[in-house]
Amino acid sequence: MARIKLPTVLRPHVGGSAVVEVEGxxxxxxxxxxxxxxxxxxxxxxxxxxxxxFVNVFLDDEDIRYLDGLDTPVDDDAxxxxxxxxxxG
Amino acid sequence: xxxxxxxxxxxxxxxxxxxxxLVRLREIEPSGVAIYAKCEWQQPTGxxxxxxxxxxxxxxxxxxxxxxxxxxxxxxxxxxGIALARLAVMTGHPFTVVVPENVTAERIQxxxxxxxxxxxxxxxxxxxxxxxxxxxxxxxxxxxxxxxxENPANVDAHAVTTGPEIVEELERVDAFVACxxxxxxxxxxxxxxxxxxxxxxxxxxEPPVGETIAGLRTLADGYVPPIFDPxxxxxxxxxxxxxxxxxxxxxxxxxxxxxxPSSGAAVHAALRVAERLPAGSVVVTVLPDGLERYLSTRVLxxxxxxAGGLTLW
Numbered sequence: 001m002a003r004i005k006l007p008t009v010l011r012p013h014v015g016g017s018a019v020v021e022v023e024g025x026x027x028x029x030x031x032x033x034x035x036x037x038x039x040x041x042x043x044x045x046x047x048x049x050x051x052x053x054f055v056n057v058f059l060d061d062e063d064i065r066y067l068d069g070l071d072t073p074v075d076d077d078a079x080x081x082x083x084x085x086x087x088x089g
Numbered sequence: 090x091x092x093x094x095x096x097x098x099x100x101x102x103x104x105x106x107x108x109x110x111l112v113r114l115r116e117i118e119p120s121g122v123a124i125y126a127k128c129e130w131q132q133p134t135g136x137x138x139x140x141x142x143x144x145x146x147x148x149x150x151x152x153x154x155x156x157x158x159x160x161x162x163x164x165x166x167x168x169x170g171i172a173l174a175r176l177a178v179m180t181g182h183p184f185t186v187v188v189p190e191n192v193t194a195e196r197i198q199x200x201x202x203x204x205x206x207x208x209x210x211x212x213x214x215x216x217x218x219x220x221x222x223x224x225x226x227x228x229x230x231x232x233x234x235x236x237x238x239e240n241p242a243n244v245d246a247h248a249v250t251t252g253p254e255i256v257e258e259l260e261r262v263d264a265f266v267a268c269x270x271x272x273x274x275x276x277x278x279x280x281x282x283x284x285x286x287x288x289x290x291x292x293x294x295e296p297p298v299g300e301t302i303a304g305l306r307t308l309a310d311g312y313v314p315p316i317f318d319p320x321x322x323x324x325x326x327x328x329x330x331x332x333x334x335x336x337x338x339x340x341x342x343x344x345x346x347x348x349x350p351s352s353g354a355a356v357h358a359a360l361r362v363a364e365r366l367p368a369g370s371v372v373v374t375v376l377p378d379g380l381e382r383y384l385s386t387r388v389l390x391x392x393x394x395x396a397g398g399l400t401l402w
Contacts (some may be wrong), residue, residue, distance in 0.1 A: 044307060054312075058327040061326050061329075062325070063324065065325070083327070086311060088166055088216050
């Protein structure tokens with residue numbers, strides 16, 4: 001089961017948890033299972049329109065945009081981190 | 090002077106921006122792969138942002154966007170503000186800087202030392218909140234916002250100086266790794282390196298600040314700098330605060346490099362990239378600022394949880 005680490009802004013949608021665990025063979029399947037369980041997350045994650053530019057998803061420490069996107073395979077012990085886009089400098 | 094005839098590199102030199110040393114991290118690099126790092130803490134105000142500030146001011150003056158005596162305003166987590174504060178003194182412009190209220194004391198002291206007016210934005214809104222407030226002040230007061238997140242001169246500064254400096258010193262570069270703040274370093278150096286080595290991998294080190302940001306109402310409140318083009322990257326690595334701080338200690342205590350936490354993040358990511366490359370490869374990264382700017386935070390002693398509430402870059 002993949003562990004999904006959620007940013008503060010998304011935690012109210014899952015009852016306050018920082019981490020939730022869901023099944024899925026790819027990042028896309030994990031997200032589908034996630035929004036089935038917590039439907040109010042769906043618009044935050046872009047619905048069916050793919051990953052919005054202001055959402056960053058890391059599988060372990062790698063941005064999935066530079067892997068296979070939502071088709072990126074997920075191991076059972078994978079950690080998926082969702083982060084908002086934040087500027088620095 | 091029009092933008093087309095502006096010699097940006099010459100302007101940077103004229104305002105004291107230096108060609109920084111490129112040092113090899115022999116104690117940290119993996120066997121068979123070299124890691125080199127640009128020592129940006131040696132710039133006039135101690136960070137890579139001296140390049141960016143000088144390029145933005147030079148371009149604004151050349152374009153007529155910054156009339157003599159006009160007030161400058163900028164949002165910054167510190168380094169860009171300090172660099173601009175120095176430029177404002179040198180060019181005779183008053184300057185207002187918007188910073189998140191949790192930036193380190195040294196940064197505020199440096200800003201006020203250069204005569205800048207400091208306006209604070211809420212800590213929990215991070216740099217995003219500082220940007221919004223600076224935009225509002227510029228619109229309401231008619232001040233000149235250089236806007237490092239949107240200003241192509243931020244990218245050009247690195248395309249005409251940092252990048253070419255690396256090209257002139259090394260025979261080959263297989264990967265370039267830098268922290269993602271505005272995207273200026275990654276976009277500009279990446280452009281310069283690809284001109285010479287089209288196959289070079291450009292990889293962003295994602296700083297962990299997003300983990301502590303609480304002020305966003307939705308993910309859509311996040312901010313992607315307009316100058317940042319995600320398609321110009323080949324990868325993006327998330328760096329945990331604990332890993333950045335551990336690497337910071339190694340840089341200070343095994344390489345003798347007095348650098349700040351973002352340098353720890355950059356080198357942690359550079360090492361991850363280097364470990365996947367074949368023998369003989371060369372990785373280059375940037376050490377954005379120095380350790381002294383963070384001494385009040387006791388950053389060398391903190392664990393990740395204690396440091397989590399600080400704006401470390």
